[in-house]
Amino acid sequence: MPRLTSGRRHTVRFTLNGRPVSGEAEPRMLLTDFLRHVIGATGTHVGCEHGVCGACTVRIDGALARSCLTLAVQAEGADVRTVEGLAGADDTLSPLQEAFRQNFGLQCGFCTPGILMSLDALLQETPDASEEEIREHLSGHLCRCTGYGPIVRAAVAAARSLREGSHA
Ligand code: FES
Numbered sequence: 001m002p003r004l005t006s007g008r009r010h011t012v013r014f015t016l017n018g019r020p021v022s023g024e025a026e027p028r029m030l031l032t033d034f035l036r037h038v039i040g041a042t043g044t045h046v047g048c049e050h051g052v053c054g055a056c057t058v059r060i061d062g063a064l065a066r067s068c069l070t071l072a073v074q075a076e077g078a079d080v081r082t083v084e085g086l087a088g089a090d091d092t093l094s095p096l097q098e099a100f101r102q103n104f105g106l107q108c109g110f111c112t113p114g115i116l117m118s119l120d121a122l123l124q125e126t127p128d129a130s131e132e133e134i135r136e137h138l139s140g141h142l143c144r145c146t147g148y149g150p151i152v153r154a155a156v157a158a159a160r161s162l163r164e165g166s167h168a
């Protein structure tokens with residue numbers, strides 16, 4: 001009887017937040033599962049698992065990506081960035097993370113890693129992003145707790161602190 005899955009595994013190697021990582025993955029393994037269960041990087045959350053909620057958002061070679069819609073093998077050789085890479089080497093919160101802390105930009109925190117990754121990318125590309133642009137950017141993320149107001153306030157405050165270099 002033919003086997004439904006080959007079970008063949010591939011070694012996947014990439015750079016995660018600046019450090020080389022590797023592990024074994026079946027061809028159909030999702031990047032979310034590879035990050036969380038093979039590498040042990042559990043900062044990336046998994047919600048809907050079909051590209052809707054944004055909780056699993058990471059950056060791959062600079063571009064934002066839903067890691068629940070990405071196969072682990074597709075990350076081979078890439079520069080992958082996750083929420084674990086936002087803080088400084090001494091665990092100092094990034095300006096965006098600090099703004100979330102100060103503005104109560106999270107409650108349960110389930111959506112937070114994806115939102116932080118997404119806003120971090122926006123503020124890198126558009127440091128003077130307007131509140132409207134921030135809201136538009138957040139439209140790809142679902143948050144069940146906050147009503148979005150504190151998240152937007154945090155992002156506006158982070159943009160201001162990045163522009164002013166005050167990082168608070
Ligand atoms: S878990 Fe990937 S978009 Fe929801």
Ligand code: FES
Nearest residue numbers: 107108143144145
């Ligand atoms: S803080 Fe709970 S889902 Fe956003």
